[in-house]
Amino acid sequence: MGAALAPPAREQVARLDRVWKERTGLLGWLTTTDHKRIGLMYFFTTLAFFAAGGTEALLMRTQLIGPNQKLLTPEAYDQLFTMHGITMIFLVVIPMTTGAFGNYLIPLMIGARDMAFPRMNAVSFWVFLGSGIFLYIALATGQAPNAGWFDYVPLASKQYDPGLNIDFYGYGLIFNGISSTAAAINIVVTIFKLRAPGMSLNRMPLFCFAFLAAAFSLIFALPSLTLACLFLELDRQLGFHFYDVAFGGDPLLWQNLFWIFGHPEVYIIILPAFGIATSIIPTFVHRRMVLFPLVALAELLVAFLGFGVWVHHMFAVGLATEVTIYFAAASMIIVIPSAIQIFSWITTILTGTPEFTTPLLWIIGFIVFFIAGGLSGITLAAIPFDQQVNASYYVVAHFHFVIFGGAVFPILGGMYYWFPKVTGRMYHERVGQLSFWLSFVGTWVTFFPMHIVGIDGMPRRIYTYVASTGWGALNALESIGAYVLASGLLLVIVNLAVSLFKGERVGADPWEGDTLEWSTSSPPPAYNYAVIPTVTSAYPMWDERDRRRDQERLEGGRGVLARGHETPASTVQDAELDEVLGMPPYSMWPPLFALVLFVGFVMLLLAHYLIAAGVAGALAAVLLAWHAREPHQAPLDSTGAAPPPLAREAAS
């Protein structure tokens, strides 16, 4: 590309390289505000937590491989299943989707140069890392949360669980929620404000619609969890009585608050998976999505309806029949937007010319599991059946089909799909397909028999069982499946890790993909796009004329936004060009903010409230100093020289 550039254009691109250059080395990663680097940090951190959560799962499966196993004590088992749930939901799937995929891809897909709030983006990451460390300190010191991921009181009350275990849960999840809320706000504003000129809402990729829906759900659902945890800690640490029947409280208040968060949470987990699926399918079947507008609306509708069904997690607690019937009906309605999407995916694949490469295989696997898990979901929305299998392995089977097969498969498919974009190299296709088939078979063998043992009466969360129950054979099969699955996942990592160094080099668009991220180089430059692309359809990469015009503008040196550290903003609905925003460059404040916050939560955990109040004061001081200088004032002078040393920034 560089060779074809006219001298003025070459100068402009060189200038962009200078202006958008960040610090190098470790300090560069610490102070970065580049959405791609933050996305990568999210990716590797969540991968580490995925390994931890997976190890916990394998330990549990090994314990259950036969009756009366003694690998784990009951106490250790309690901590493991709780940490497995918390890890996979709060430290893997949410940060992997909103953090890693959302961060890396949304600005690229909408033709922006960064997220709307680059420093808050860094805060999200560092706070997420802090909350993960906070929760894993609990496991390392043997006091991990141990009342299940939904942590029901009174089991989780001080009376029955006097250690710090549950306090780690309460404060850890409030801490984690700060990160997710900040990330969600950032995603919404980025999608609303920073779309390339011409990308009106109806031309926005379905990926962005899915992430928009998930981000809105996060913003509206998380406060309920925060509040539930706040009440819990007030009860536990200060002797309040929100959940204590003896003093007029009610343990069901916890369940309601938790599931008002918890059910939207399920869609927060699955919606980004829908988004990834709708990115991969058009590329590999070489056609546009069938029913594009309906799929976009269905994604938003799923998120919206998700707020009205939480009681279906509580059918067995003895609520009035009128209440449970309403929620059963509401839950059935979710079938409609889900079916719209499933039929759209299937029809698009059937009417296209599918190329069964690794990413598409993961998506087809996802569709299979999502349908299977959706069918068992319908059975669970039937109240009498739900009461029969409540808290049994049937439920475990259902949500692992929809969360592991449904949400994680597209994540893995997405890892393969965007690997060439992020690294500039191609993964090994044959090994990729092998990793898919191992994981696919492993997932079936692990989770399908759980339906049977569940109906047979095996309760979830028991650390062992006796031989006379007759559950031994199926449990052994499940455990073998888990090892097969683990080997499949390991193969994904090995494939990508080896390809990172040995993979064949590829250009900007190895797939002939449909969305804008494929128009910039692989990996993209720090500023993503020299010429801000213009968009006239939802499949901008297939609009050859538009892309040719962008290229002509670049080559002619016209329309390169190269004056400074800037990105354009457009109007919310029609994406008319509105203004040019000066974007803040790298900053030391976000990791500092997260560090102070971490200290604050440790102090709250240890009930040092006065110190915690002092830390809150320090936090306010950090924010005051941080915003003393305006973002565009920071380092760039009119010649576009490299940013000045960090000392000046920290001193201000």
Add this chain to the structure above:
Amino acid sequence: MSGALPGGPAGEPAPLLAGEGLALQPARSALARSGEAAARMAAERKAQPSGIWGMALFLCAETMLFVGVIGSYFYLDFRVEHWPPVGVKLPEVLDPSVLTAVLVLTSVPMALAARRARAGALRATVWLIALAAFVQCGYLAFQLHQFVAEAHTLHPQASAYASAYFTLLGLHHAHVLLGILFDLGLLFWLRTGLSDYRITGVRAVALYWHVINVIAVAVLITEISPSL
């Protein structure tokens, strides 16, 4: 800048070569070195700035927090026969109502501050924010004084009612405190004058106060509901 996108002939997409204009148009905030210039540029914008969107979404989350705590209050209320429990005196109506009315009135200077900021009038903006902050501090001082006094007679550990009552008020006071810190932050940041960035800041803080004041009314109604 707003004229950079003339509509194309019918059927043709608008000539989106706006990018050619982009190169010549520096970031709005960087250009405006005086309050008036900043105000002029802010007025040219077609959509709300990112800062307003960010604050609005943050306030959605905060509103949900209060929906949750008020919902929990009434959830516990409806589950027991006596709310508050027998022997606990009913909450005062007059004092908190008057105090809340005073707090809600501070929305007026905050709204005016946002307007003056958009007109580029630095002095008026600063004084209006200072006035609002002064009244808000007085409100918070009064409330905290009563909060502590009540905590000595009605212990939050005494019943679920007391727990809910103190948590509801405590959360609201914390939000008022946060708003006052925003005010003080603005006064500190405005030392260097108004810019497009600071105008957005003033508007965002004004928005924060409007929402917190609406929530204040909901909190008041909840708080005094046993006496109504």
